[in-house]
Amino acid sequence: MSHQLRHYTVNFGPQHPAAHGVLRLILELDGETVVRADPHIGLLHRGTEKLAESKPYHHNIGYMDRMDYVSMMCNEHAYVLAIEKLLNTTVPIRAQYIRVMFDEITRIMNHLLWLGSHALDLGAMAVFLYAFRERETLIDCYEAVSGSRMHATYYRPGGVSQDLPDSMRNYEKTPWISNQKLDALNENRQGSLLDFIESFCQQFPSKVDEYENLLTDNRVFKQRTVDIGVISADRAIRVGMTGPMLRGSGVAWDLRRKQPYECYNELDFKIPVGKHGDCYDRYLVRMAEMRESNKIIQQCIQWLRLNPGPIKVEDPKISPPSRYDLKNNMEAMIHHFKLYTEGITLPAGETYAAVEHPKGELGIYLVSDGSNKPYRLKVRPAGFTHLSCLEELCQGHMLADVVAILSSLDIVFGEIDR
Amino acid sequence: MSKHYPHHHADLEQIISQQCPFKPTKLTVSTDLTYQIHASNTLALLQWLKESMTCQFNQLIDITAVDYLHYGESEWKTDNANTGYSRATTALKASSHPTEPDTRFVVVYQLLSTVYNWRIRIHALLNKNPPETSSITTLWPNANWLERETYDMFGIVFHQHPDLRRILTDYGFKGYPFRKDFPLIGRTEMRYDAREKRVVYQPVTIENRVSVGKTIRDDSRYTHSKGSPEQ
Numbered sequence: 001m002s003h004q005l006r007h008y009t010v011n012f013g014p015q016h017p018a019a020h021g022v023l024r025l026i027l028e029l030d031g032e033t034v035v036r037a038d039p040h041i042g043l044l045h046r047g048t049e050k051l052a053e054s055k056p057y058h059h060n061i062g063y064m065d066r067m068d069y070v071s072m073m074c075n076e077h078a079y080v081l082a083i084e085k086l087l088n089t090t091v092p093i094r095a096q097y098i099r100v101m102f103d104e105i106t107r108i109m110n111h112l113l114w115l116g117s118h119a120l121d122l123g124a125m126a127v128f129l130y131a132f133r134e135r136e137t138l139i140d141c142y143e144a145v146s147g148s149r150m151h152a153t154y155y156r157p158g159g160v161s162q163d164l165p166d167s168m169r170n171y172e173k174t175p176w177i178s179n180q181k182l183d184a185l186n187e188n189r190q191g192s193l194l195d196f197i198e199s200f201c202q203q204f205p206s207k208v209d210e211y212e213n214l215l216t217d218n219r220v221f222k223q224r225t226v227d228i229g230v231i232s233a234d235r236a237i238r239v240g241m242t243g244p245m246l247r248g249s250g251v252a253w254d255l256r257r258k259q260p261y262e263c264y265n266e267l268d269f270k271i272p273v274g275k276h277g278d279c280y281d282r283y284l285v286r287m288a289e290m291r292e293s294n295k296i297i298q299q300c301i302q303w304l305r306l307n308p309g310p311i312k313v314e315d316p317k318i319s320p321p322s323r324y325d326l327k328n329n330m331e332a333m334i335h336h337f338k339l340y341t342e343g344i345t346l347p348a349g350e351t352y353a354a355v356e357h358p359k360g361e362l363g364i365y366l367v368s369d370g371s372n373k374p375y376r377l378k379v380r381p382a383g384f385t386h387l388s389c390l391e392e393l394c395q396g397h398m399l400a401d402v403v404a405i406l407s408s409l410d411i412v413f414g415e416i417d418r
Numbered sequence: 419m420s421k422h423y424p425h426h427h428a429d430l431e432q433i434i435s436q437q438c439p440f441k442p443t444k445l446t447v448s449t450d451l452t453y454q455i456h457a458s459n460t461l462a463l464l465q466w467l468k469e470s471m472t473c474q475f476n477q478l479i480d481i482t483a484v485d486y487l488h489y490g491e492s493e494w495k496t497d498n499a500n501t502g503y504s505r506a507t508t509a510l511k512a513s514s515h516p517t518e519p520d521t522r523f524v525v526v527y528q529l530l531s532t533v534y535n536w537r538i539r540i541h542a543l544l545n546k547n548p549p550e551t552s553s554i555t556t557l558w559p560n561a562n563w564l565e566r567e568t569y570d571m572f573g574i575v576f577h578q579h580p581d582l583r584r585i586l587t588d589y590g591f592k593g594y595p596f597r598k599d600f601p602l603i604g605r606t607e608m609r610y611d612a613r614e615k616r617v618v619y620q621p622v623t624i625e626n627r628v629s630v631g632k633t634i635r636d637d638s639r640y641t642h643s644k645g646s647p648e649q
Contacts (some may be wrong), residue, residue, distance in 0.1 A: 040584035050595060054602050056630050085449050237476050237532055240560035251532070258535055348490075348516075351449040352528060352539060354479075365482060365526065369490045369516075371634045380480040380528070388563040408571040417586060 007035060010399070011306050014043050018121045018403045021413035023387075025402070028394040032398050037391040044417040052377040056343030057083055057157065060374070062403070065151035067379060068415035071110040072142075073102045074357045075415070076155040078379075081261060082353035082364040083157040086346045089270070089318065090306045095159035096262040096311040101146070102154065102302035103355070105197070105294040109138045110358035110410075111293075118283065118407045119215060122224045134207055137200050144168055157344060158319040159312025164304065166192045194301050200297050208290055214284070227277035229393040229405035232277060240385040243360025245409065248285045249277030255356040271297050277401045279408040286410075318344055359383055359410050381415035427451055427536050433472050440466065445541065447516075452539040457525070457551040460542040468557055475529040475538065478558035481565055483572040484517040484524045487598035494631035500579065510598075510632070515543075523549040523574060544574065550570060553579035571596035602626055 010027045011078040013019035022043035028036035048067060052060045063073040064079045077099060084091060091099075117130035139149045144165050147153035156160055168189040171182055188199040215221045231241070245255050254271045256264040273286030274281030312319040320339050321332035348370035354363040360382025367376040386409045393405050430451060434442070440463045442453035455463055467475045488510040515521040525542040542551055553576040555561045565576040566585040569605060573594035576582060593600055603626045611618045 042584075042588070045586040045596060050602060054628070059630075088449075091635055187554065238558065240478050240558060253532055259537075342633055343630065345633070349447040349449060350452070352537070361479065363480060363528070366479065366526065367484055368635070371492060371632045372630070373632050375489060376482075377478065377524075378482040378486045384563065384567075385560045392559075 006030060007208055010403070017407065020117065020407060022417075023406075023411075023413065025390075025406075027399065027402065029399060032400075034394045034397055034399060034402060037394045039387055039390055039401065041387065041413070042417050044413040046418065048418045049377050049379060053375065054218070054376050057346065057374065058339075058343050060377070061155065062151060062153045065153060066360065067418060068110075068357070068362075068381070068383075068412050069150065070113045070235060070412055071358045072150060072152055073099075073104045073154060074110075074355060074362060076153065077103060078353055078355045078357070078362045078364045080155045080157050081348065081355065082351050082366040083270065083344075084350055085353050086368055087157070087344075087352045089158060089313055091159050091262075091313060092310045093227065093263065094163075094304065094307060095311045097300050097303050097307075098160050098164065098311065099155060100262050100264060100267070101197075101297055101304070102141075104296045104300070105138050105141055107293045107358045108290050108297075112138075114234050114286060114358075114407075114410045115211060115283075117397045119221070121403050121407045124214065124218070124223060125219065127211055128246075130207070130210060130214075134200075134204065135169055140168075140201075141193065141197055143318060144196070156312065156319065158315065160308070161312075163311045164193045168196050170194060194305060197297060198301050201294050201301070204294050205291060208294075210286060216287075220232050222280060224404050225283060225408070227276070228279045228397065228401050229408060230276060230278045231389070231393060236277065237322075239389050241360070241389065242382050242385070243357065244282055244285045244289065245360060245382075245386055247272065248274040248282035250275055255354055255361060259354070261353075261355060265298050267296050269293075279404050282408045344371045345370065351369065354380070357382060359412070359415070360386065362415075379415070379418055381411070383411040383416045387411050387416055426461060430473070430534070430536050430538065437470070438463070438466060439471060442540070448539065450537060450539055452541065454543060457542045457544050460527075460540065461552045461554055461557075464527060464529070464554055465542065465557055467540075469509050473531060473536070474533040475531045475536070477530040477532055478554070478560055478564070479528040479537075480526075481528075481554075481561060482526050483568050483574055483596075484526060485511055485596065486522055486524065488631045489513050489516060490634065492632050492634040493628060494633045495620040498592070518543055518547050522547075525568065525574060527554075548573060548575060550575040550577060553582075555579060565618045570594075573597065574616060593637055625644055 007028055007030050010029055012025035012027055013021040014024040015150065023041040024043065026038040026040065048063050061076050061079060064075040067075050112131040112135045116128035119127035142152050143149045146154040146161065170186040170189050171388055173182060190195055223324060231249055231259040233249045233251050236246050237251060250273050252271050252273050257271055269292045272285050273293065274285050316335040320336050325332035326336050346368040348368055352363055352365045354361050362382060363379040363380035366374055369375040390406065394402050433565050437460065440455060440459050441454040442463060443537065445452040445454050482551045491510045491513045493510060523544040525544065527540040529538050544551055551574065552566055555565065562580065563585060565579055566583060568574050569576060569582055570584040570586055572596060593605060603622050603624055605622060606619045608617050608619050608621045
C-alpha cells in the first residue's frame with residue numbers, strides 16, 4: 001500500500017440536509033482534517049438575471065422574492081430602490097416606514113430560520129421548533145399585507161402596493177380545535193395589523209431569551225462553535241464579507257447606518273459587533289440583531305399609528321391609479337392600461353442600489369437603455385462572496401466543523417445561484 | 419433617496435482627477451461615480467485605487483459584465499404615430515456601446531472604501547475577440563469566484579486567474595448564457611429517455627415567446643418626475 005493514499009476525497013451534498021440547499025462540496029481530507037474544500041454551486045441556477053432582461057420592470061419584482069427565499073421583501077427592496085434611483089423619485093415617508101418595518105420583520109424571519117437550522121446542524125432540535133413558532137406569526141404579517149405568505153411582491157417602484165390592513169384574518173373553527181383553543185389563537189388578531197405586530201414585539205424579547213437559554217451557555221453548543229471558523233477583521237474586509245459575517249469579526253459596518261436609505265437615520269438602534277470572528281460571535285451578533293430589529297419595528301409602529309398618508313408616489317407614469325379613478329377618469333384608465341401592458345420606462349443610464357439584507361449587502365446593478373425592460377440586471381448577493389471564503393475558513397478544521405462553519409455563513413442557494 | 423447617501427463624492431472626484439496617473443474618463447449616464455478605462459489599464463487603476471492612501475478602496479463588492487450587443491434596440495417600434503404598434507415583435511438588430519463603437523463587452527467593478535465610506539464603479543472596455551482582460555485576484559481574493567462567474571456567463575477570459583472554471587452552469591455546458599445573442603430558452607434541453615434508460619440532452623423543442631415587447635420611449639416622460647415632495 002502506497003503512503004500517498006493518506007488524503008482522500010469526500011463528496012458532501014448536493015442532497016445533504018446540512019448543505020442548506022443544493023451545495024455540492026468536494027472535501028479533501030487528511031484523516032478527519034480538511035485540507036481542501038471546493039464548493040460546486042449552480043445547481044439552483046435559474047438565470048434570473050437573464051429572465052429579467054426579457055420582462056418589464058414590474059414583472060421582475062416577483063423574481064426578486066424567489067432569490068433569497070427566506071428574506072423576500074429585502075430582495076424586493078434593493079430592486080425597487082434601484083428603479084427609484086434611476087427615476088430620481090422619493091417615495092412618501094409613510095411608505096418608507098412601512099418598508100423599513102417589513103425589512104426588519106424580514107430580518108427577524110431570516111435570523112429565526114438561520115438560528116433554527118444552525119442549532120439543528122449542531123444537534124439541538126428544540127430550537128428549530130421554537131424558532132418556527134415565531135416565524136409563523138411573521139409570515140402571517142406577510143399574508144395580511146400582501147395576500148401571500150412567502151413571495152409577497154409587496155414593494156413597488158414608488159412605494160408599496162397597498163396600505164396596512166385594519167383587520168387580521170382569524171383562525172376558523174374546525175372539528176379538531178376546541179373553542180377555548182380557538183379563542184386563544186385569535187386573541188391578538190382582533191385589532192389591526194399594527195396591533196398584531198405590536199403584540200408580537202412585546203413578547204418577542206422573552207422568546208429570544210428562551211433561545212439564548214437553550215444555546216448561549218450550552219456546553220455542547222459552545223464546544224462546536226467557539227474558535228471555529230475564525231476570520232480577522234482585516235481579512236474579512238479584504239475577502240469582501242458584509243453583514244453579520246463582517247460584524248462578527250468586530251467591524252461596525254452596517255449600511256443602515258453608514259449609507260442610510262429610506263428613514264433609517266430617523267430611527268434609534270444599535271449595531272452589535274463581535275470580537276473574535278468565530279461561529280459563536282456570529283451567533284451572538286445575529287441574536288442581538290433580532291433584538292435591535294424588534295426595537296426598530298416598535299418605533300415604526302408608533303410612527304405609523306400617528307401618521308396616515310399616501311403609500312405610493314402620485315405620479316401616474318410610475319404608480320397605478322386608485323380603483324375609483326380607474327372607473328371614473330379616462331386619463332387614469334389609459335395610464336392604468338399603459339402601466340400594465342407596456343410597464344414603466346426608465347431613462348437611459350445605470351445605477352447601483354444596496355440594502356443591508358439580513359445576510360449582508362444585497363446590491364442591484366441596473367443598466368437601462370431607455371426601454372421598458374432592464375437592459376442588464378446584476379444581483380450582488382452576500383452569500384456568494386461568503387461561500388467563496390468557505391475553503392479558507394475550513395482549512396485545518398475537522399469534518400464536523402465544516403457543517404458548523406457552513407451554517408454560520410447563513411447561505412441560501414436561491415441568491416447564490418440566482 | 420438622494421437626500422441620504424451622496425451619489426457623487428466631490429472629494430473623491432477631485433482626488434482622482436488630480437492624483438490618478440491613469441486618467442480614467444468619467445461617465446455621466448450613471449447615478450453614481452463611475453469611470454471608464456481601457457481593459458489594459460484596469461489592473462493598474464484598481465491597484466492604485468486600493469493602495470493609494472487617499473482612496474483606500476479596501477473592498478471589492480462585485481464584478482460583472484455588460485454585453486452591449488442590443489443596446490438601444492427595440493422590439494416594438496413606436497415612432498410612427500399613425501400605424502401604432504407593429505403587429506408582431508421584430509428581432510433585435512446588432513447595436514453597440516453608446517459611446518465606444520468598437521466595444522461589445524464591458525467588465526464592471528464595484529468598489530467600496532470602508533475607510534472613507536465611498537463607492538466607485540469602474541467600467542473596463544474590452545475590444546478584443548474573444549474578450550479578455552487581466553485577473554485582479556491578486557488584489558482581492560473574492561475576485562476569484564466573481565471572475566469565474568463572469569467567464570461562465572459571458573465568456574470573458576481573465577488572464578492569470580488561478581482557476582478559471584465554469585461555476586454556475588451545468589457540467590459540460592456549452593455557450594455563454596448571458597450574452598445577448600444566446601437565446602432565452604437556451605439551446606439544449608434534457609429529458610429522461612425510457613428506451614436508453616438515461617438522461618439525454620437534445621436541441622430545445624420549445625419556442626421563444628415575447629409577452630411584452632421591448633419598447634423605447636424618447637418622449638422624456640420622466641425628466642420632470644419628482645415623485646412626492648420632500649417631507
